[in-house]
Amino acid sequence: MSRASRPLLATGTALLCLVLWSAASADPRTLNDGVYTKAQAKTGETLYASQCLLCHDKKYFRPILKRWEGQPITILFTVMSTSMPESNPGFLSEKEYVDILAYILSLSRYVTGETELDYKDGALDEVIVEARKRP
Numbered sequence: 572m573s574r575a576s577r578p579l580l581a582t583g584t585a586l587l588c589l590v591l592w593s594a595a596s597a598d599p600r601t602l603n604d605g606v607y608t609k610a611q612a613k614t615g616e617t618l619y620a621s622q623c624l625l626c627h628d629k630k631y632f633r634p635i636l637k638r639w640e641g642q643p644i645t646i647l648f649t650v651m652s653t654s655m656p657e658s659n660p661g662f663l664s665e666k667e668y669v670d671i672l673a674y675i676l677s678l679s680r681y682v683t684g685e686t687e688l689d690y691k692d693g694a695l696d697e698v699i700v701e702a703r704k705r706p
C-alpha cells in the first residue's frame with residue numbers, strides 16, 4: 572500500500588464505524604419493549620397448532636430464544652422461515668412466520684404492545700433478543 576492511501580483508509584474506516592454505530596442505535600428495542608400484539612400471538616397460535624406443534628411442543632423455544640440473546644431476532648426469523656416446517660420449508664408466507672414468532676414470544680410470556688411485530692424493511696433487525704424481565 573502506498574503512503575498516500577493510508578489517511579484515506581483511516582477516514583473510510585472511521586466513517587464506516589460511524590454508519591454502523593448510528594444504524595445500531597437507530598431504534599434499540601428488545602423483546603421486553605412490547606414488540607408484538609396479543610391478537611397477533613393469537614393468530615400465530617392457530618398457525619402453530621397446524622404447522623409446528625406436530626414436532627415442537629410449547630417448551631421447545633425457550634432454550635432457543637436463550638441461545639439468541641443479544642442478537643437481532645431477524646436471525647431466528649430467517650432460520651425458521653427458511654428451514655421450517657422441516658417437512659415443507661418456506662411453505663408459509665412471511666406474515667405467517669412472523670405471527671408464529673409472536674406466538675413463540677407469548678409462550679415465554681414477553682409483554683405485548685400496541686403494534687404488531689413486523690418483518691418488513693429490516694424492522695426485525697431493530698428488535699434484540701433479551702431474557703424476559705419480570706415486571
Ligand code: HEC
Nearest residue numbers: 619622623624625626627635650651655656657658663671
Ligand atoms: C416435521 C417436523 C417439524 C415440523 C412440522 C416443524 N419443525 Fe422445526 N425443527 C424440526 C427439527 C427436526 C429441528 C432440528 C432439531 C433440533 O435441533 O431440535 C427443528 C428446529 C427448529 C428450530 C430451531 C432452529 C435452531 O436455531 O436450531 C426452530 C426455531 C423451529 N424448528 C421452528 C419451527 C416452526 C416455527 C415450525 C412451524 C412453522 C416448525 N419448526 C415445524 C422439525 C420440525
